[in-house]
Amino acid sequence: MSDNQLIRGTMILTASIFISKMLGLIYIFPFTSIVGHEGLALYTYGYTPYTVLLSLATLGVPLAVSKFVSKYNALGDYHTGQRLLKSGLVIMSITGVFAFLVLFFSAEMIANQVLDPDSLEGNSVADAVFTIRMVSVALLVVPVMAIIRGFFQGNQSMGPTAVSQVVEQIIRIAFILVFTYVIIYVLDGELGTAVGFATFGAFAGAIGGLGVLLWYWRRRYAGIRAQVKESTVDHNIPLPAMYKELFRYAIPLSFVGLAIPLYQTVDLWTFNQAMRDAGFVQPVAETYYASFTQSTHKLILIPVSIATAMSLTILPTITSAFTNQDTERLQRTITQTYQIILFLTIPAAAGLMAVSEPMYAALFGLEEMTIGGEMLRTYAPVAVLFSVFAVTASLLQGINQQKFAVIALLAGILFKVVFNSLFIQLFGPQGGVFATTGGYLLSITINIWAIGKFADFNYQPIRRRLGKIVLYTLAMTAVVVYLAFGLEQLFPITSRWNAAIILGLSVGAGIIIYLNLTIRSGLAGKVLGHRFSALKK
Template sequence: MSSKLIRGTFILTLGTFISKFLGLFYVIPFDDLLKGHEEGASLYQYGYVPYTIFLTVATAGVPLAVSKFVSKYNAIGEYAVGRKLFKSGLVLMTLTGVVSFLIMYAFAPIFAEMTIKSDEQVISVAQVTTVIRAVSFALIIIPFMSLIRGFFQGHQSMGPTAVSQVIEQIVRIVFLLGGIYVVLNIMEGTVTTAISVATFAAFVGGLASLGALIWYWFKRKPHLDELLEEDRGNEEISLKAMYKEIIAYSIPFIFVGLANPLFQLVDQITFNTAMADIGNAKVSDHAFAVLNFYTHKLVIIPVSLATAFSMTLIPLITTSYTSGDRKTMRRNIDQTFQILLFLTVPAALGLALLAEPMYTLFYHSDPLGTSILRSYAPVAILFALFAVTAAILQGIDEQKFTIFSLLVGLFLKLVLNIPLIRLFETQGAVLATTIGYVVAILINLYVIKKYARYQFRLILRRTMFIGALNAAMAVVVLVLYSILVRFLSPETGFQSILLVAICGGVGALVYFYLSLRSKLADRLFGDKISKIRSKLRIG
């Protein structure tokens, strides 16, 4: 794997993981602050799902599309083209953000009515409307910010994106938790007001992130100006042609970014209907929160790596594809698949095996939460594979198939969701998501095989081997867990910490040892791992 891919992936992975972990751990005090207001988590998620969809459309896949565009023209020495796009794009993204905000704010009541299906539900249409309007303000600033991130990524500079993500998350969480505490405990306000303040925190975090990116811009501008002086000047591209190319890139990015939110939206508009049909309207809001908020926060963590890989992959694959270096392109794809599976499979498996203490550790003891997390955790592998296969399709200019695969998967989710929820309740929604993603990924893999002429023989062998290592790890964890639960209860917070720390730590050590012993880690990560193995005298 190229040093740029390793370095860029490491920086983005670190930033994304920190951001995701912060986004996970804040739920612990969030859940504690809402004790006595159980509807708060559902209300928060009801507002955030439509916001995420609007945000994805408003940014129009800008970070990845711009990074692809800039890296393409940088590869041929046309640095001025990317700078021209950057200047005009700032104005366009500002307009896009304002228009998206106005639409979301105005249509909030309609979105709320699509969500709340029964008078027996705990949450009302008016409450959801208020929360949606509060979070819509973030749309004003995020698109503008996303363009700057994409420009830096196009220059294969991942630091600004990583740092700004972390700053955004920290400021958002501090404002969110502080706002809920002040509203509920000092002002003695309603849970609707508290959650509205919590969602407005997205706007405040966006401001902080923008400040960090502006600082990076002034710091990096001298270097960027030096590149401009080396511009060949052979390409004269009009704004019309430029945006035509960007739109061609952006549309697939929009769909990729919308994948997870759209699957969640299907749940949001069908889940309550299906639950009401089988007489579960009173518990529908709680079950939805468990599915789309609490367990989803945990499941999405292993997907962080895929997000980092997809953002790093696209400029490099685009560069090698544009220059005709198919060997380098296939090598990067090969390494990415292997490392992705090597890291995400044990993370998802461990989450499933330790579902009960994990759920208790982060939230509270809940049989429904444990059950959903156990079945939902493996879906993280599918989320990661879809993100990376879609990124590869972008890099080889076959992005139209990304749209097709997602639409097919989403169609299956929409068709199957209500019948499966009626049959299996909340588990039915997990099953429908699994089926939709599996089909979408299979389509992407077929297209990669056909158009990149990529052979999956090595990946299949490595997947089976990684599966064997995980099976060995799982046996050790299950045996250890069955012994420890005789003395420790997964229903209490502190004892859950011990169970997760001991079983998770031993499982990680077993997996690490087996990967070193088999020299699989050496093949994936290179000489540094070989040195570690030699020092530990393994193998």
């Protein structure tokens, strides 16, 4: 495959990931309008354990299979990749069935832990059991998709993965919105039934994605067979050795990728109970839970995804610089990565805090604006921690010290487990956010120490840039808060339209002020000048 084809394939895959994530953000607004925060909480009761079990069932298989197949294809051995695919389909089918059975039969236990069986208000245990079991069916299909996608990527064919991801997401979202609307507004059905069918959308989407992959497989089967016949060597690797190598690639990547789902699993098991212990009735506890784990969480992931995507493009340089012992290039690249993350996420988090109520009202409605705005204001700074953790974990992988990323994650999760209920009882619903903040701070501290030690990295330039970023962010935030307050006097938040006006004008002003300050001071040129040459001038 030519370089141009490879670049084109990578761009297609990156675009598909971005489209899928944006669709995953946008659909939550109409979905919340249909089912409310009570339905959103019920949806999360099913999706959180599903996400964890899916990650465990697939164990980072797409990327690991891609590396494995690509490696042996480069050696002229196409037989080994084919053997991995055939045996992997069997193994992924087995792990998928096992994960499905675990989630299906543990549904009642999870529901009884999350909800109060004796409560007559809020979601019922029966509805939660139904929701969890409906989403569990997707585990029969998704692991099989994972290995097929990895095989295509290993053959430098990104199109099948890209198209299947987008099709899967479109079908899932269409299924969710159509079925919930029809069940609630046309058939006058129960909320629990509607949300249960919404989670079943994961299975419908998976079937659509698998159909796309099988279509590609049928079209390319002759070419794949021809490749195998042209193999110049066959390593005849025993299956145990093959999977030992595969999991050596997969486990560190998949474990770090589990960070957010694991934190949300702790909240799933402890948040509602701790809120009840703190004196909150179940419906109020569920509203806070839905706001914390779904609506506000989706919002803070916007700056996280943008900043991480921009910074990760320079991470391949880390590996080569470390391997070649090019200390100067390693220092420069790590510095640039940190700067991009902080330059983008700190003002974004501050902006989310400054306009939390109008933003929540404009996107999710006025009904739960106070609760949602309160949670968003508290949760927004964690966006910076999410980004820094993801990037520092990747940096540790680049310098072959990924074990410290795993240790850091375990330490952070342990902090969350120990303090989550206590903090909620002491500080109310924001205590869950404080426990997440403490866990991520602990993890990041370990990662930063490890990078400093094993990459011999000097943090002094980062401290200087961080001071300027914070200063300009404070100036921007002061103006945004003042402007938003003034606009609220002219446009009281009595409608989503008024909230949208306040949000649009305040955010626009904030962006202009921050860019003006950072460009005029030269900070933007130092941080992003390698990407946007005009900023250097």
